[in-house]
Amino acid sequence: MLETLAQAVINGLLIGGIYALVSIGVTLIFGVVKIVNFAQGEFVMIGMYLSFFLATQFGLDPVLSIVVTMPALFVVGILVQHFLIRRVLGQNDMPQIFLTFALSLLIVNLSLMLFTANYRTVHTWYSDEALHLGGLYIPLAKLFAFALAMVLSAALWVFLHTTDLGKAMRAAAQNREVAMLMGINPNRVFCVALGVALALAGAAGSLLMPFYPAYPLVGQVFVLMAFVAVVLGTLGNIIGALVASLMMGVAESLGIQFIGADSGLIVVFLMLLLTLAIRPSGLAGGRAR
């Protein structure tokens, strides 16, 4: 019993690490640029396909391929901000929602056309391996993904707290108008925010590839969890999103284990509902940082 419980917690934490990468991206964009990026999951999908083709064409290990997917999606993020999002900022919220939603639909359908609806998997030496500790097991692929996700989250935290650009982004997140008055160039900050968020999505894609199949609709599986985590952990709060993601992973896993395999998400959404009822602004309170 205790073993099953421990295993369920391990499973939850590991998948929670991946949720975190996606939700941190969403919350970063929301915190800084104040838009909800519905297409975040699609960028995860692009990251997966990038890793897939790098692995099948050049034999590059999917986890190592983050050195390609992260810069590539960073550039995509800057382009998306500069050519698309910049044009709808400042008006009311509707055009922004439509823009990212349309972007999501466009990317999904383009990839359906280009890649077909087939499931693609990459098989690496660690894909089917696991560390066995007593009666417990930790799948290697997920362990790598979790560890790198934590490293990337920490790196982001350091970036936001020690560099000028990072501080500018936090300033813009806290109060955009005042930040502008202090001489922060909003478009530059927004470009970096989008770039970093999409780079994280790309990293999530690469890290998923060794154990999760890529297909055009894969992004929607993860983006739903990401949105819940973002709301749960207070919109715009990065640490909040990280903690909420891990909590959700564990809640889902425990739900499947002890209630039923079709009830995992019920537990997660119940958690969301209770949080919203008791602390409407999220677990981290009203502060975005």
Place this chain on the structure above:
Amino acid sequence: MVIAAASQIRIIHKQEVCNFDYNLVYNLTLSPRAKLSAKLEREKLSPASHRRLAVPWPREVNMRNGRNPTSKRKTRREFLIKSAGGALAAGAFGAYPLRGYAADPVNIGGLYPVTGSLAQIGVGCVEAAKLAVEMVNDAGGITALGGAKLNLIISDVQSDTTVTRTETDRLISDNKLSAIHGCFASALTLIASEVAERAKVPLLTGSSSDQLNKGRHFTFTPFARASQFAEAQLQMSKLVDDKPKVAVIFENTAFGTSTSNGLRELAPNQGVEIVLFEPYSAGFTDASPLINKVKASGANALFSVSYLNDLILIVRTVKQVGLNIAINGGSGGFVIPDFYKNVGKLAEGLQGVAHWNHDIDDNAQKVNAEYKKRTGEFLFEYAGGLVAQTFMIAAALEQAASSDPQKVRDAIAALDLSSGYAAMCPGGKVKFGPDGKNIHAHPVGVQWQNGDLASVFPQADARAPLIKT
């Protein structure tokens, strides 16, 4: 001498016909008016003389060269067949006049999703359908109809139920069809079958929905029904262990629920114990908790009623956990070549049930070899089944000696085949019951072995032993 005299008489006899022929062809190439008069002329001929005309059409050339007409005829025909010049010749003379000289081709329809979500399988089906028709035609066509060729008319149902209805309607009303086969997905076939019933055109299908055998007179299902798959799957678990303890995990919509309920109902009769019966919501991010449950249940066989991406995660997680359990995916989309291409070695040892497999008999292997040569992939379940269906239609046309759909329907209903390409199905026999079900049909248990799908169950159809994973 006697032979020579006899052939002499035949030549003279043909010569008379030929002169007429020549004029006809000549006239027809001249002007629309001449065409019309020739048409009127032709309609005056009785069907019997019609058929006689069919044989010696290029005689005018022979007469001019003074060569043996038979040899010339042969080379001309060979030319037409081999160079696919039939179409060319038809174009040169106008398609119309030729019809009087070769037996009218028999139109059969093929309804497959060539675009949309099911396109990949649909395209494979069309390849197989073309191959089947070619095989029938190369073997001399329908003898009872004067060597009539089969003419396959493909219609794209676009993986969509609404399109299926309009396309089936269009296919039937635009063409004089003798029979139809299609549509791969049960949901599409059910609709095509409704339309075909109304138009009174026989439809053969490999789709497994039991619904297709209810209140229908023109729909025939030569292969195993959905209800039979569950039974076969349970019996297969006994190959793994004498006392199979089965964990059933299924996605919780109609597909998973109905299939797994079927399994649960039949399990006691088959002496199979179900130790875990667990629904899950499709499209999960992590199969570990689910597999944790399977592990805790102590099962030695796992039935996974899943969509493909879930199945991939489940198989992978089972490997990671190091769980020693035989996985049976039932009848799903994983018995196609693409599955192995996408999933790779992970698929090894995975079991399933199918209504057809390419190794069930010598004929199937022959067709499979030809298909492989053309497409580079093995002949998958549905495509193989429809090759057999094409030969069933051909056999019915021979019996009916008519291309009238009603007569073809009656001939299909009366078929009793146990040899040839038409009988290349599990069980090796075709005889339809009053509900359109092949009374000999049963599913075949398959397993991925070294990148190929091998038949392992039942004993009579097994071509390889089951590999215990």
